[in-house]
Amino acid sequence: MSIEMDNLHPADGQNLASNLSNDQNNESYKLSENNDSKQDIVIEKKDYESFGFDVLIDEAKNLLNKYPVNQIRNHIEQIKDVFRQKIEHDENLKKEAFLADGGDVLDFKYENSYKSKFAMVYNDYKHQISIYHKENEKQEKANLVERLAIIDELKALYTEQNESNTQMFKSFRDLKTRWHNAGRIPASNAENVFKNYFFHLDNFYKYLDMNKELQSLDYQHNLEVRYSIIKRAEELVAEENVQKALNELQYLHRLWKEEAVPVIEEKREETWQLFKSLTNKIHDRKAILNERIKNEQNSNYEKKLEIINKIKEIASTANKKSHVELQKAIKEINDLRDSFLTVGRVPKDKNNKTWDAFKEATREFNHIKNDFYKTLKNEQQDNLKKKLALLEIAKEHKDSRDWNNSVKVIKKIQNDWKNIGHVPRKNSDKIWKEFKETCNQFFDRYKNRQNEFNEQFEQNLVLKTDLLNEFKTIQLPENKEEALNLLTSLNSKWNEIGKLPSNKTEINQEFTKLYNEKLKSLQLSQHQIQDFKLQTLIDQIISNKDSRTLDEEIRKTKKVIEDLEKEINQLDNNVSFFANADANSPLLKDVYKQIEEKRAKLTDAEVKLRTLYSVEF
Incomplete structure (x- = not known):
């Protein structure tokens, strides 16, 4: 007979079937991947509060790549909450520093590159979970069809009675196994479907009571299942991962109810008491684990209170310190802040209170620090007058x-500028920009006094003209790989030559036009052309160490991805309006075609962005 059990994973990784006795008539136990009782994956709990921005982002990426998306919600949301708290704290610190430096609150702008990086990962999670729910809905509908078919077959089994007892028993066990593995169905159908199933199951058991041979077969089979469950529970007592053992134990209890009843009366209580005692042993281990976690969290609570008290102690004397002493105190506060964030979790009922006390203590110190530096405004005004004189x-x-x-004077005042000190932030950028531009105007004239650069630009023009004329006469090899290598080499030579006189730059456009025509003549696919141009761009950036071009390409690619995601979401929303439309509707087909094309473009853009991010000089 064939019996299927879903998700019965022993601690040693072996299938439960290997633990069954050899006298079970070659019964096979199989794992069901679609059953609604599927055991949750055990994901390691980590102290996300102790991680920095980059580590939190890496943790979120790792969860998405390593685990099913429906299993990681709690961890992703925890990371999101911790990330938000750290962003708020970082913003407050930078805002307070900005104000302490004489800035106006209306001019403060907070920037953090990690925000956009985390947003990309979190949006990827939301996209994946959306796909999961859609696929799950389709699976539930398929499961409904399967369960209705099982009910019809079960009804026919005891009403038509066309099989021998042995074959009927095998068919009955197969139906129960199929039902056990069928998976979730839509909630709106669940109550009626399950009532109908158990109604016919009850009828079959009534029929079974009247047929002693069938009843005996059922008792024997169920007892064998009980012993296999007990044996697995014995292994779980020694399982190192307590949470994994508890998850599987929950499944074993369900299996006991569904597959291991009824049995002969003299074995009923004996087997149940044995299974119950093993269950208690596993739960005792959970209690020990909880006690250890509780002790660790209480210890963390004491450590955090100690840090808060140290911050308060430093704050209480901060208004009596000099500038040098206050800078030292700021470093101590920052070190204590980092220590606080790395301590670990505290009891849940004390978490908010501890966090509020920490923020209040640091806020009090920052107020004192800000008041101290506001007194330095007069000094900053004097510095402003000195810099205006320079x-x-x-x-x-x-x-x-x-x-x-003049070159000696300009160099001296540049050095004096560095030594003067801070000026009010509202004046800092403006006066520095004007001073820098004024000095640069002098040095531009100084550097061009012998027209060295102009001569070099003219030489570059001659070299590029010769290379362009050579390029026009070149016949590309028939071998596409050789042709692409030749184009890459020519493009590299062109870029290596250097800048041109400002009134002669049109030759660059002429080269680019010819380059694109040659590339087009190779009759490559659009995808191949894109890959080649991207690789050429990256080679050019790496060769020139051109971080400015790299940053611009990353910015433009992000904008393309953002626009495509918005367009795809809009098209997905449009599809919902075609709920009752004919699948062959030209309008509906056009919408699906647009979605497919944009998803392809989105994939290309995401590949390009990942490639750009991987560029290193």
Whole structure:
């Protein structure tokens, strides 16, 4: 006879069938991947509060890549909450530092590159969970069809009675196994379907009571199942992963109810008491684990209270410190803050209270620090006057032709500028930009005094003209790989030549046009052309160490991804309006075609973005 059991995973990784006795008429126990009782995967619990931004993002990525998306919700949401708290805390620290430096609250802008990176990972999670729910809905409908078919077959089994007792018993066990493995069905159908099943199951058992041979077969089979469950429970007592053991134990209890009843009366209580005692042993281990976690969290609570008290102690004397002493106190506070975030979890009922006390203590210190530095505004105003004076000197020498004298003056005032100190932030960027531009104007004139660069640009023009003329006469090899290598080589030579006179840059456009025509003549697929151009771009960026172009390409690619995701979401919403439409509707087909095309473009853009992120100089 064939019996299927879903998700019965022994601690040693072996299938339960290997633990059954050899006298079970070659019964085979199989794992069902679609059963609604499928055992949850045990995911290691981590102290996310102790992780930095980059580690939190890596943890979220690892969860998405390693585990089924329906199993990671709690962990992803925990990471999201911790990430949000850390962002808020980081923003508050930077805002307070900005204000302490003389900035206006209206001018404060908070930027954190990790925010967009985490948003991409979290959006990927939401996209995957959405797909999972859609596929799960389809599976539930298929499961409903299967369960209704089982009910019809079960009804026919005792009403038509066309089989021998042995064959009928085998058919009955097969039906029960199929029902056990059928999986979830839509909630709206569940009550009626299950009532109907158990109604006919009860009728079959009444028929079974009247047929002693069938009843005996059923008792024997169920007893064998009980012994196999007990043996597995004995192994779970020694399972190192307590949570895994508890998850599987829950499944074993369900299996006991569904597959291991009834049995002969003299074995009924004996086997149940044995299974119950093993259950208690496993739950005792859970209690020990909980006690250990409780002790660890209480210890963490004491450590965090100690850190909070140290912060309060430093804050209480901060207003009496000098600038140097206060800088030292700031470092101590930052070290204590990092220690607080790495301590670990505290009891749940104390978590919010502890976090509020920590924020209040650091906030009090920051208030004192801010008040201290506000008194430095007069000094910053003096620094502003000094820098304005240096700016006037730079303007006086900007158009000078006394090269030897003026270059010494400009270099000296640049060095003096660095040593003056801070000015009010609202003036800092503006005055620095003006001073820098003024100095640069002088040095541009100083550097061009012998027209060295102009001569080099003219030489570059000659080299590029010669290379362009050579390119026009070149016949690409018939071998596409050789042709692509040749194009890559020519493009590299072109980029290596360097800049041109500002009024002669049109030759670059001429080269690009010819390059694209040659590339098109190879009759490559659009995908191949995209790959080649991307690789050419990356080679160019790496060769020139051109971080500016790399950043711009990343920004544009992100914008493309964002726009495509919005368009796909809109098209998905549009599909919902065709709920009752004919599947052959041209309009509906067009929408699905658009979705498919945009998803393909989205995939290409995501590949490009990952490739760009991997570029290293």
